[in-house]
Amino acid sequence: MTDQTLQELYDLLKWAPTSANSAPARFAFIRSKEAKERLRPALAPANIEKTMTAPVTVIVSYDMKFYDQLHKLFPHKPAVTQLFANNPQLVEVTAQRNSSLQGAYLILAARALGLDCGPISGFDNAKVDEEFFATGKPCFGCEEEFFPEGHVKSNFICNLGYGEPSSLFPRLPRLPFKEACSLL
DSSP states (O other): OOHHHHHHHHHHHTTSOOGGGOOOEEEEEEOSHHHHHHHGGGBOHHHHHHHHHSSEEEEEEEETTGGGGHHHHSTTOTTHHHHHHTOHHHHHHHHHHHHHHHHHHHHHHHHHTTOEEEEEOOBOHHHHHHHHHSTTSOOTTSOGGGSOTTTEEEEEEEEEEOOOGGGSOOOOOOOOHHHHOOOO
């Protein structure tokens, strides 16, 4: 998968809304064999082979200091930065919830580009965070300050690629409207 495809993917997903335009998600695109091997110890056994063979695995993470960017992302309300800076509980819930939204946008954008997606929550977040987001570890192409220690936490991972049709699962059932929705 090319750098251009990953850039197009991000350029599609970045326009979807988040609370206070906070955009707390950070995306680590893992492509090299060496980086995949660093991820292996954190994976649940059922997720190892599909992750190791996927062209790209994205660690969808969230920046606990996302509010430092609000001066440019939400410029019409400068006081909102202080709301987050003084409330770690609000930071955590906002970052996790909105990075989940951005991860879903990533999946929709990937589908729009014709990619197959395999989101995974079967992994050890603490191991991923220690390996990829701790100080002193190489950050495989990003600016060193992009993933500073303690600022980024993993949310979920997602394998991306062009699946072999014969090995892809058929679309699984979904709940009908009347079982998943209520009209009040």
